[in-house]
Amino acid sequence: MATSTCFLCPSTASLKGRARFRIRIRCSSSVSVNIRREPEPVTTLVKAFAPATVANLGPGFDFLGCAVDGLGDIVSVKVDPQVHPGEICISDISGHAPNKLSKNPLWNCAGIAAIEVMKMLSIRSVGLSLSLEKGLPLGSGLGSSAASAAAAAVAVNELFGKKLSVEELVLASLKSEEKVSGYHADNVAPSIMGGFVLIGSYSPLELMPLKFPAEKELYFVLVTPEFEAPTKKMRAALPTEIGMPHHVWNCSQAGALVASVLQGDVVGLGKALSSDKIVEPRRAPLIPGMEAVKRAAIQAGAFGCTISGAGPTAVAVIDDEQTGHLIAKHMIDAFLHVGNLKASANVKQLDRLGARRIPN
């Protein structure tokens, strides 16, 4: 087992992480824990799953995301006497494109988040090894990096007795996102918390969980083409200035989207999701076939369709699974015939739990 890529000397840990630790979280009454005594591991091995996420959600660009059940990454962490105390190493990466990911924990999403959690917990007596099962393809617009970070943060926290709050785990995972794809919590927050989460502000971090009613059905049709849509390029396509009419329109649709989520109105949610006049019109033309895919989804009965995250995955919403599969078929066909891209589909429900420990 390689232990050469390990890191973290707690004595050099920046205080910045701790300072940012005293966050004001509106979604919870819990007060941040200031860890003074190093906790001991409560077990030797923890396995955690973190779900895929759909961020942006049309007019929810950059502040709203939700978690998707049954798709995600798995991280296992174990106490490893071969690893220098207070350090971590990545022992294994499997699943999607394992060779594209660094085993240096400082350059790996799961590694960075795990390091942050260890910092927050002041771990200096125990070394850990981490293995990552990539259930999500990279750069697909499904929050792949966020899921790795969320699973790692939760796994390390569970190993040491769950001392950190959900909000602190979001902050730890944000460190990872910051390095990999920008300081955005609209993937990591729903991946950790489950459901829909609105990012109210970053300074201080304010997370608003938006409860979709338990009795309502909501299916996401996620169609991922074989196409690379780098976040940087998709972000460069955005306008820097927005005309007032479009601004007011998107704001109203953001409000309608939030209201639809809280009221369990899937038709309204789909309509609002589809209504973005600012981001989607700039990004869709960069993904071959996307506009046709959206039309196909809606013609096949979807309540709405947009780009998931920065793409290339297209996400449509519907309230029953069978129609979801039919919509998926039409979307795959459109990617193939108009965009000349092969695509694969998943029809999944909302994940209401967020990142969690799973049996070893």
Add this chain to the structure above:
Amino acid sequence: MATSTCFLCPSTASLKGRARFRIRIRCSSSVSVNIRREPEPVTTLVKAFAPATVANLGPGFDFLGCAVDGLGDIVSVKVDPQVHPGEICISDISGHAPNKLSKNPLWNCAGIAAIEVMKMLSIRSVGLSLSLEKGLPLGSGLGSSAASAAAAAVAVNELFGKKLSVEELVLASLKSEEKVSGYHADNVAPSIMGGFVLIGSYSPLELMPLKFPAEKELYFVLVTPEFEAPTKKMRAALPTEIGMPHHVWNCSQAGALVASVLQGDVVGLGKALSSDKIVEPRRAPLIPGMEAVKRAAIQAGAFGCTISGAGPTAVAVIDDEQTGHLIAKHMIDAFLHVGNLKASANVKQLDRLGARRIPN
């Protein structure tokens, strides 16, 4: 009684009103009524009250408004054999600045809305006279014109047996707003429907009532200085282009505002209300003392404060009446000492009913 300023020959009524009549309203399952037979009056006199409204609500600019209890306009309509059948006349205007308002129903907010309702109902055998009690000052930012229109629309509809839906009454009142202050439903919709209303779109008109939980307390502190802030001037102050960061910020706050309303979170509502980075920063400097008034409100305990409508009224929110009066005092002082303006205050609850018939 003057009957010379009457109008409306049903034979020349534009079909446009009827065409726009088939609206898709998401807030109601009711289907628009296509009036074929002229209804008869069910009584000879109806008196209706319509509440004041706070539109814009910070990041809710141009699409979100709410109704305020205990402040508003009253319209009485009665069957008047002295008025030519199918026509209407304004017999009396009392209350705030009656001399500033036209008695020509084609140029009076109440008159225009009453005419529209008569058109929609195809009234051609009965003449009406209308009297208007202006409870709201003109141009105050409290939806004065909308309240007149809403009260008139409801009164005429009640007189003829309530054939029109709430949504049709909004459309009738919008005709009035269009002529007076622009085609915006964020005052008329809450004045007619009560509570908070989100305008999802205009074509087709989509109104989303946002239910503020019944068990929660919400007080508006409304402080109106003696100052004219013409809507046109306040609108001209707005930027035409908005930078992406401010756009995303305001969108997220619009979402947070909607979530706070639906969740009954008055602290969150105040915070979101106060957070506008686009409209308020441009308009506040045009109202002497407004920035100091906002600071004073928040220092005195308000959860948030912004400009009501296009101003000059400042609106703060709080969850108890006593603190509301204290906040009002501080806001009045700030208008006086910083803005050199006298001001008067009202501390009122949310109106949850909207425009309604009241005893004669």
